[in-house]
Amino acid sequence: MPGRHFLQIPGPTNVPDRVLRAMDMPTIDHRGPEFKTLAESVLTRIREVFGTTNPVVIYPASGTGAWEAALVNTMSPGDRVLMYETGHFATLWKRLAERLGLTPEFLTGDWRSGVDAAAIEARLTEDKGHEIKAVCVVHNETSTGCTSRIDEVRAAIDRADHPALLLVDTISSLGSIEYKHDEWGVDVTVGGSQKGLMLPPGLSFNAVSNKAIEASKSARLPRSFWSWDEMLEANEKSVFPFTPATNLLYGLDEALTMLSEEGLDNVYARHARHSEATRAAVTHWGGNGSVEVLCENPRHHSGSLTAVLLPEGYNADDYRKVVLENFNMSLGNGLSKLTGRVFRIGHLGDFNDLMLMGTLSGVEMGFELAGIPYRKGGAQAAMEVLATAAKATD
Numbered sequence: 001m002p003g004r005h006f007l008q009i010p011g012p013t014n015v016p017d018r019v020l021r022a023m024d025m026p027t028i029d030h031r032g033p034e035f036k037t038l039a040e041s042v043l044t045r046i047r048e049v050f051g052t053t054n055p056v057v058i059y060p061a062s063g064t065g066a067w068e069a070a071l072v073n074t075m076s077p078g079d080r081v082l083m084y085e086t087g088h089f090a091t092l093w094k095r096l097a098e099r100l101g102l103t104p105e106f107l108t109g110d111w112r113s114g115v116d117a118a119a120i121e122a123r124l125t126e127d128k129g130h131e132i133k134a135v136c137v138v139h140n141e142t143s144t145g146c147t148s149r150i151d152e153v154r155a156a157i158d159r160a161d162h163p164a165l166l167l168v169d170t171i172s173s174l175g176s177i178e179y180k181h182d183e184w185g186v187d188v189t190v191g192g193s194q195k196g197l198m199l200p201p202g203l204s205f206n207a208v209s210n211k212a213i214e215a216s217k218s219a220r221l222p223r224s225f226w227s228w229d230e231m232l233e234a235n236e237k238s239v240f241p242f243t244p245a246t247n248l249l250y251g252l253d254e255a256l257t258m259l260s261e262e263g264l265d266n267v268y269a270r271h272a273r274h275s276e277a278t279r280a281a282v283t284h285w286g287g288n289g290s291v292e293v294l295c296e297n298p299r300h301h302s303g304s305l306t307a308v309l310l311p312e313g314y315n316a317d318d319y320r321k322v323v324l325e326n327f328n329m330s331l332g333n334g335l336s337k338l339t340g341r342v343f344r345i346g347h348l349g350d351f352n353d354l355m356l357m358g359t360l361s362g363v364e365m366g367f368e369l370a371g372i373p374y375r376k377g378g379a380q381a382a383m384e385v386l387a388t389a390a391k392a393t394d
């Protein structure tokens with residue numbers, strides 16, 4: 001098909017041409033002087049995106065690797081960790097913890113809202129003996145489009161006066177939704193390259209607090225590749241203990257430049273605007289009781305994606321196939337218990353108003369072709385949100 005493919009899944013996201021060009025470089029000696037300049041730049045500048053002045057560890061791995069790293073560096077065999085079932089990704093992280101020999105406690109969620117901080121506070125308050133060693137939450141649950149309030153989770157831990165570490169997955173929020181590692185007292189923040197950071201898959205991150213580094217000194221889970229100690233020591237001299245993903249780091253350097261040129265606050269506002277316009281479209285389409293936004297709590301609406309629930313009796317994967325075949329657009333599928341029930345619109349990363357309108361037009365035309373009941377004019381409703389926002393900043 002002529003023209004560009006619309007990659008509107010919530011990650012991997014569209015990689016901007018500037019980032020592609022920045023990576024189109026000969027691979028260099030990762031122990032030479034040129035590499036040191038690159039490493040120093042990314043290791044310093046990545047901190048701002050996490051909202052930290054502490055080190056950020058960069059792994060040549062997908063996000064799952066950084067999940068594992070967060071746990072093996074801070075926990076010991078059998079440790080109890082409190083996790084929250086926001087959706088598919090929280091469930092995968094919990095399974096990973098079990099496989100590592102930890103003892104996760106999983107607070108039940110309904111997959112239609114983010115974390116209920118009061119439930120975390122109640123459980124921690126009960127834990128008088130401080131057996132729970134970490135609280136693990138997913139900031140932006142990519143399977144549901146619900147974003148949890150990490151500031152509220154922090155406040156809950158503080159009110160319970162509990163010493164547990166706070167571990168947060170920001171793989172689909174970093175660089176899209178406001179995040180403050182230091183201010184929110186997060187101990188390990190897990191990130192990935194292929195979502196808000198606009199890079200191809202292949203890099204992941206651990207932002208680490210001093211308390212997390214301290215905990216890593218006595219943590220006894222076996223680790224080698226993921227171990228922070230050698231990495232942090234090498235990074236101080238702008239080198240890596242093993243071969244880094246050099247060309248992805250060139251891309252990261254360019255992506256960080258793009259984020260700082262736009263300004264992080266503007267980046268967050270752009271994502272919030274696209275999310276609001278998308279919800280205006282979905283709400284309009286569903287006006288006659290058809291499709292709806294999966295996330296039910298307005299305080300948890302995600303800035304980076306919107307999951308759309310189809311009416312009973314319609315299959316979201318059949319619908320996505322119609323959209324792909326007719327309009328060359330990929331929409332995200334429903335995951336685990338949401339399979340066939342929802343599709344997900346990614347509106348994160350390198351994205352603008354007209355790309356969103358192309359996306360929403362494709363979604364609306366897809367409803368028509370797939371025979372899904374909807375009320376015409378959702379794309380128009382989104383245009384009104386975008387035009388009003390543009391007028392306000394004129």
Ligand SMILES: *Cc1c(COP(=O)(O)O)cnc(C)c1O
Pocket residue numbers: 011062063064065089138140141142169170171172192201
């Ligand atoms: C994508 C994603 C992951 C998994 O990351 P991989 O890079 O696929 O390993 C984990 N958590 C969240 C919230 C995600 O969006």
